[in-house]
Amino acid sequence: MRALISLIREIIRNRKMVAELSASDFRKRFVGSYFGVIWMFVQPMVTIAIYAFIFGEHGMKNSPPVPNASYVIWLAPGIIPWFYFSEALNMGTGTLQEYSFLVKKVVFKIELLPVIKLLSCFLVHACFLVIMFGLFLLDGRAPMISWLQILYYSFALSVLSLAIVYFTSAIQVFFKDMQQIVGICLQFGMWLTPIMYDESMFTSRHAWIEYVFKVNPFYYIAAGYRDSMLTGAGFWNRPTMTLYYWAVTLILLVLGLHVFQKLKPHFSDVL
Numbered sequence: 001m002r003a004l005i006s007l008i009r010e011i012i013r014n015r016k017m018v019a020e021l022s023a024s025d026f027r028k029r030f031v032g033s034y035f036g037v038i039w040m041f042v043q044p045m046v047t048i049a050i051y052a053f054i055f056g057e058h059g060m061k062n063s064p065p066v067p068n069a070s071y072v073i074w075l076a077p078g079i080i081p082w083f084y085f086s087e088a089l090n091m092g093t094g095t096l097q098e099y100s101f102l103v104k105k106v107v108f109k110i111e112l113l114p115v116i117k118l119l120s121c122f123l124v125h126a127c128f129l130v131i132m133f134g135l136f137l138l139d140g141r142a143p144m145i146s147w148l149q150i151l152y153y154s155f156a157l158s159v160l161s162l163a164i165v166y167f168t169s170a171i172q173v174f175f176k177d178m179q180q181i182v183g184i185c186l187q188f189g190m191w192l193t194p195i196m197y198d199e200s201m202f203t204s205r206h207a208w209i210e211y212v213f214k215v216n217p218f219y220y221i222a223a224g225y226r227d228s229m230l231t232g233a234g235f236w237n238r239p240t241m242t243l244y245y246w247a248v249t250l251i252l253l254v255l256g257l258h259v260f261q262k263l264k265p266h267f268s269d270v271l
Contacts, residue, residue: 003257010109018112022119029120040124041131044083051075051196066230073139076132077225078195081157084125085218086186088158092117092165093172093179100271110264111257114165118158125154136229149228149235157221160249166256170263173270193218220245 011018030040052072066074095117102108129150137143172178190196193216203210213219220241227233235242 001254003261004254007111007115007257010112011115014109014112018116018119021116022123025116025120026123041127044080044128048072048075048079051079066226069230070139073136073141074226074230075196076135077229078222080125080128080132081153081221081225082190082193082195082218083128084121084154085157085161085221086190087124088118088121088161089164089168089182089186090179091121092161093168093182095165096169096173096267097271103271104268110267111260114162114169118162118165121161122154122158129154132229144229144232146228146232146234150225152235153221153224153228156224156245156249157218159253160217160221160245163249163253163256166253166260170256170260170267173263173267189216189218192216193222195222214241214244217245217248 052075092114095113096103096110099113102113103110133143133147168178168182192213194213199210199213203213220238223238223241224235227235227237
């Protein structure tokens with residue numbers, strides 16, 4: 001817990017530098033690319049289009065559990081946070097190797113590197129949130145006050161992502177296969193979370209599967225985004241899940257920081 005408090009103080013103390021490095025990290029992804037930032041949106045939008053074709057109106061006729069909602073409108077609030085989560089873990093796991101020149105500087109607080117990479121990924125997520133809001137408006141849906149909850153759920157997802165990245169980035173320095181393991185876990189995780197399909201497809205046959213879904217912290221995020229955008233339900237309507245999510249996330253964050261701090265003295269030697 002002491003490490004967590006110290007991290008928060010460092011972020012506040014170095015907030016200007018963190019913001020500048022995050023913006024720089026975001027820009028450098030597209031240096032030398034002809035279409036630049038456009039590529040950032042192409043793959044996710046193609047992914048949504050493919051899933052909409054396979055599972056939606058033209059494919060398996062998968063009916064969304066929300067009345068008067070098309071499959072795409074139902075899918076977007078579930079898969080857009082997953083894009084953020086997936087990118088944050090994939091990019092964050094290798095951040096210490098990417099910024100090895102900063103790791104070797106004694107004066108630089110390397111605990112800030114995962115935060116910088118996370119904020120860079122969040123800039124991409126913010127763009128997708130704008131697209132999602134526009135999609136809902138084009139669908140003829142009036143803005144709801146519950147849409148503001150997306151800020152809360154985005155923050156909650158950021159904390160979970162950061163907690164995992166502290167662990168994976170520290171291990172990646174010594175075990176180079178960690179990034180591949182993260183990628184495989186994300187592939188499984190996407191299908192183990194009811195993002196593309198309605199969970200009732202399984203829970204209607206086996207009630208116990210509902211508890212399996214809810215053990216996954218990302219279930220709370222996907223459900224929260226959909227609550228905010230589609231049903232208008234507040235996060236306080238899920239008190240048990242909210243308490244469970246934050247208990248798991250904070251435990252993961254404390255453990256991740258502990259591992260990071262324990263291995264930190266050896267980072268510069270290995271890198």
